[in-house]
Amino acid sequence: MGTGERYIGVGERRARLGLRQQLAVEARVGTPEEVGEALVALHGSDPATVYLAVGARLVDASVTVPETERALYEDRTLVRMHGMRHTVFAFPTGLAAVVHASTGLTVAARERAALIKDMAKAGAPDAAWLKEVEESALAALARRGQATASELTQDEPRLKEQFVYAAGKSYEGVHTVSSRLLRVLGVEGKVVRGRPLGSWMSSQFRWAVAPPHPELDVAEAQAELLRRWLTVCGPATEADLKWWTGWKVSDVRRALTAIRAVAVTVDEGPAYVVEGDDGPVAEPAEPWAALLPGLDPTAMGWQQRDWYLAPALRPALFDRSGNVGPTVWWNGRVVGGWGQRADGEIVWRLLDTEGVGREAEAAIALEAARLRGWVGATWVRPRFRTPLEKELAEATG
Known part of the structure; x- marks a missing residue:
């Protein structure tokens, strides 16, 4: 991959974003599965994000909640699981094996080792005991179909065991085996998030045994994941790719070589597109607007964001941890933010x-108005609140 000769400017990058991120009106689709396939991953740290991100991209947004629930909890064509950067996402179920092999295995090994180490420091039972509890819990979960951690402790009481974490430190705390073990099993791809206890905004989930998937070669899985993401998000810089995947630079470069990525140039410097995608891309047929939720995969898609999000806007639109809040878009760039008041009104500011x-x-x-139409009386509160969202949501009319 030599130095790219073709320059892809900001205008074309925004055109690609509108069309491939399914935000331009002509690019909207009919089902949550189509959204998931196109975007590769929908942020799931905030349960509402999945629904709001899907609704922004559907032709008929009124079906957002029932259709997304169908995909997640009935047909299981979308699955909520840990993925890149140790973050929960909703992926197409067919991509679960790719995510697990490309990203989950390394994180899983680290998480299990950390749990065993923490338990040993606290004088808790050893790894053999933990393995027994794990196998018993998975068997109970298989019998139940779906269950909360509390329900699983009825079948396997040892999950209630507690141990002191970071004894003597300022952040000392008491951990329960159930919470730590289920987290590890989630990263290992053995369990996934099931239907929530409450509404579609609830963060209290049941757990379910993960759908079976083949064990893939790590390098091949990394190449496939990067190819899919670069297809919808290219051009992207090496820094973007490393940040989004959470991989080492060597893994990113190996995957770029494997998919025969084409080098191009953007304002930030060298970048890449998938093979055959270095030609010009036309503008969307009509100008477009979008109201995207906090942690939307488009707003969080790249590490280097100046081409679609001016640095001056970030203090109002991001929290202190770098999580983006609700954003207003016009023709491929962020121009403001939005919030929802207690009476359901959607308010926005440029x-x-x-x-x-x-x-x-x-x-x-x-x-x-379209968003208010399908959200209805539901009062959506982002899990990660940002300055502008708070101001808009809490202001009186």
Whole structure:
């Protein structure tokens, strides 16, 4: 892969974003499965994000909740599991093996070793005991189909065992075997998040045995995951790829070589697209607006974001941990943020008005009404709140 000769400018990158991220009106689709396949991964740390991200990309947003619940909990065509950067995502179920082999195995080994080490330091039972509890818990979960951690402790009381974590440290705490073990099993691809206890916004999940999947070669899985992501998000820099995957630079470079990625140039420097994707891309047929949720996969898709999100907007739109809040988009760039008041009203504010005229404001207002139409009386509160979202949500009309 030599130095790319073709320059892909900001305008074309935004056009690609609108079309491939299914945000331009002409690019919207009919089902959550189509959204999942196109975007590869939907952030699942905040349960509401999955639904809001899907709804923003459906032709008929009114079906968002029932159709997404069907995909996640009935047909299981989407599965919520740990993935890149030790984060929970919703993936197409057919991609579970790729995610597990490319990303999960390394994290899983580290997490299990940490649990065993922490238990040993606290004088808790050893690894052999933990293995017995694990096998018993998985068998109980298989019998039940889905269960909360509390329900599993009825079948396997040893899950209730507690141990002191970081004794003597300022962050000392008491951990329960059930919470730590289920987390490890999730990263290992043995269990996945099931139906929540409450509404679609609930963060209290049941657990389920993970769908069976083949064990793949790590390098081949990494190549496949990177190919899929680069298809929808290219061009991307090496820094973008390393950040999104959470891999070592050597893994990223090996995968780029395996898929015969084509080097191009963007404003940030060298970047890559998949083979055959270095030609020009036309603009969407019509200008487009979108209201995307906190942690949306588009807003969080790249590490280097200046081409679609001006640095001056970040203090208002991100929390202190780097999580993006609800954003307002116009033609491929973030121009503001939005929030929802207790009465259900969707309120938004422009932060970047350059090139945003009456047409843009009308389109944004239409998207706000569209969002309110399918959210209805549900009061959505982002799990990771940002300054502008708080201000808008808490203001009186």
